[in-house]
Amino acid sequence: MTKQNASKNGAAATKGAISIRNVTKIYDPEGVNVKAVDNCSMEIAGGEICMIVGPSGCGKSTLLNAIAGFHSITEGQIDVDGEMLCGPGREKADQGADRMVVFQNGALFPWKTLVENVAYGPMVQGALNKAQAMDKAGTMLAEAGLGDVIKKFPGEVSSGMSRRAEIVRALINDPKVLLLDEPYRAMDALTKQIMHESLLETYDRTKVTIFFITHDLEEAIFLGDKAHVVTTRPCQLKKTVEVNIPRPRSYETQSSEAFRALLSEVNEAVHEEAVKAFQAGEREMA
Numbered sequence: 001m002t003k004q005n006a007s008k009n010g011a012a013a014t015k016g017a018i019s020i021r022n023v024t025k026i027y028d029p030e031g032v033n034v035k036a037v038d039n040c041s042m043e044i045a046g047g048e049i050c051m052i053v054g055p056s057g058c059g060k061s062t063l064l065n066a067i068a069g070f071h072s073i074t075e076g077q078i079d080v081d082g083e084m085l086c087g088p089g090r091e092k093a094d095q096g097a098d099r100m101v102v103f104q105n106g107a108l109f110p111w112k113t114l115v116e117n118v119a120y121g122p123m124v125q126g127a128l129n130k131a132q133a134m135d136k137a138g139t140m141l142a143e144a145g146l147g148d149v150i151k152k153f154p155g156e157v158s159s160g161m162s163r164r165a166e167i168v169r170a171l172i173n174d175p176k177v178l179l180l181d182e183p184y185r186a187m188d189a190l191t192k193q194i195m196h197e198s199l200l201e202t203y204d205r206t207k208v209t210i211f212f213i214t215h216d217l218e219e220a221i222f223l224g225d226k227a228h229v230v231t232t233r234p235c236q237l238k239k240t241v242e243v244n245i246p247r248p249r250s251y252e253t254q255s256s257e258a259f260r261a262l263l264s265e266v267n268e269a270v271h272e273e274a275v276k277a278f279q280a281g282e283r284e285m286a
């Protein structure tokens with residue numbers, strides 16, 4: 001492992017605090033009326049890596065989409081750094097470069113090289129001219145270990161490289177918050193390890209707040225400062241597990257007693273909710 005480092009919420013980490021207060025989301029209230037989130041509250045400090053775990057279909061992506069400004073909320077309020085994104089009088093947040101999203105299915109333009117993909121955002125927003133944007137994109141890709149492939153097209157590099165490039169693309173505008181919705185879901189264990197190292201190194205450079213949805217409990221403990229376990233639908237915060245394992249964390253960390261104890265604590269909470277989700281599904285089928 002390279003210089004994956006140190007601080008949790010270091011001195012530079014003052015931006016990107018997310019406050020989710022009493023948020024409820026009902027899809028299609030006049031029709032199918034699906035309550036995905038119910039009176040859910042959570043606080044995420046600026047510069048924190050916050051992992052969200054819970055059963056399938058419980059409402060995790062709904063929360064992420066509300067923070068990103070893709071979906072409205074029905075009640076409650078979401079703030080970033082004390083400024084209301086959505087809440088009373090504004091049911092949907094504006095989308096903005098201060099909150100960048102990376103999903104599990106890649107979203108790079110296949111007809112552009114990696115460096116062109118990364119440079120695209122600041123160029124079209126007019127934040128940088130083409131030369132500046134290409135230069136910054138090349139530097140950031142090199143920092144992420146992709147210096148040799150910046151001129152390759154997404155189809156010419158591995159899925160792991162593409163995903164790292166997507167994260168660089170999300171970070172080029174220096175967002176306050178990085179929203180990750182199961183970005184490594186389809187990857188094999190070894191590729192995931194590389195992704196985790198790379199993400200932690202990126203985090204050390206940027207101290208961006210990370211809101212990360214996963215079903216992989218080991219990933220949640222390995223990466224997170226906190227793991228927020230949420231209930232089966234409708235989503236509420238069930239339990240917060242503080243991951244008080246010092247950084248840097250290496251793969252030996254995963255066999256430590258502290259790691260296994262935290263894993264077991266998260267597993268127990270998630271399992272309870274998974275059983276409820278399964279029973280609810282069986283009732284619906286009956």
Ligand SMILES: Nc1ncnc2c1ncn2[C@@H]1O[C@H](COP(=O)(O)OP(=O)(O)OP(=O)(O)O)[C@@H](O)[C@H]1O
Pocket residue numbers: 027028032034035036054055056057058059060061062063233
């Ligand atoms: N546009 C929509 N209209 C109606 N129901 C929806 C809509 N989008 C999501 N849902 C429902 O809301 C619930 C929560 O969905 P969401 O995608 O937030 O869950 P999730 O926890 O992210 O799931 P997964 O872990 O499987 O990705 C699900 O029951 C889903 O079917």
